[in-house]
Amino acid sequence: MGWVFLIPVHNALTIDVEDWYHVCCGDAEPVVPAGKRRVRQNIERILAMLAEFGVKATFFMLGSVAEEEPLLVPMIVAAGHEVSSHGYSHTLVPLLGPKKFRDEIRRTAEIIGTQAGCKPVGFRAPQWSLGPETPWALDILHEEGCLYDSSYNPLPFIGDRRGARTPFSIATSAGSIFELPPMVTPSPICNLPTGGGWGFRFFSLSMISRTVKKLNDAGMPAVLYLHPREMEAFGPRLSLSPLKSFAAYGTRSDAEGRLRHLLQNFRFRTMRQLVATWQSA
Template sequence: MSPHGAVLNALTIDVEDWYHVCGEEERGASLSPERRVRRNVELILDLLAEEGCMATFFMLGSVAEQEPELLPLIASAGHEIASHGYSHRLVPELGATAFREELRRTAGVIERQARVVPAGFRAPRWSLSRETPWAFDILAEEGYLYDSSLNPLPFVGDRLGARLPFRRGTSSGDLLELPPLVTGVSGFNLPTGGGWGLRFFPLPLIGATIEKLNRQGAPAVLYLHPRELDPFGPRLELAPLISFAVYGPRTDVRKRLRHLLRRFRFGTMYQLVEQWQSA
């Protein structure tokens, strides 16, 4: 099946290990020292190679240091490397000084290991918002071209936030904001673009949402985590509602991801930025 239309969408991967959920990193790491991120990233790389698709990997700096062969592996396949911060702490918890320090620390790891300078950022757990205007200024000051942290959902984002890419002005110039895909239903946004929602909601609904965006000339941004290719991997015991929000159905995302990669055009976030800059 050939990709639908001419619009380029973006596939993104938040490179975290299995225990980077809901602020439970320390507890998860203490429960099991097993690291599964490299194995699962390799599965993603194999799938992308088979489908001839490039993607953006938002790299957690601490994971890159723990797995020093991982970033070179991703970069050698031609994929974009962007920043996911260092510690996986929420940006408001960090504050401006520590946020800037984490950005620089992660950028330093990426430059040393992959010989590239990250152009994009995604906050752990979508923790940028209208309550953290200083963070966008810092991103621009540090040379970032785009952000993908504003999820238009309740609880983990801004339910009234924009669904389409937009320019965000800062004291140091514009950032391109690239929100993840959601599906609007009766004034409510469903998290169809990634995480448990990408595995839970009907595939025709997800496909129809991407197609609708592409007809408008807008890209869809999908995201996933390496643990979503690991349905039998370890998991933390969480409150039932939180557990569902984190894990959802423990099915392997590869089959439906492959279907979407074959139906639509996907590339990197930086390619979307290049299109924005040339427009």
């Protein structure tokens, strides 16, 4: 099932709140001293930019980061933004399995609930690792109180390349859950990852803007995503193979300039607000 928004259409800016070393490449994550963490300073930069444009966003928070930086969630909530779940450990969903996945969802919800005053109602899996091959995960999300997910990325290799490019509803064993996939740009070869990550910095700003406008003209929202590390062009990076390094960092120019352009030229609201629009339709 899909929905068409009445004009004017609002889009969603989402931030995956993780630190610079949270990169899914099949390798063990390094143990990083507290002095080497950089997530807070980059979140502060993002919050300042959002305040400048009067935009509210959704922050998908890692439970481990919320534990290590207990001032982050209250800071985000105080600025009027939504905090949702990114899981606890940044482990891919299939590697967790049903029991550990539920444990992570509950643990992160408890941390965010304590810090924010309310539990999260949305989820995004690390590296888009939730999809048709893990149907049990959506059952668990629904049972744990989630209204929506944003993990079905319609890309080859890391998602479902034939998947829907616009929001839809998925039936679970206990009811339905809203799915809000990230923005991609169709091409003759495959869908291109223009909605965030390395693709957001690699592909032209005109291509990204045209894709947002085309979705909005069709009455649909664009879901964009950003990692805090993308706010600094010369921040630290892990030592990876050339292919993994490109997948993780792309050209590694910072995303701030083009993000400013989009915030100035398009409307945005939180994911929960978008879902509330569908629920009331």
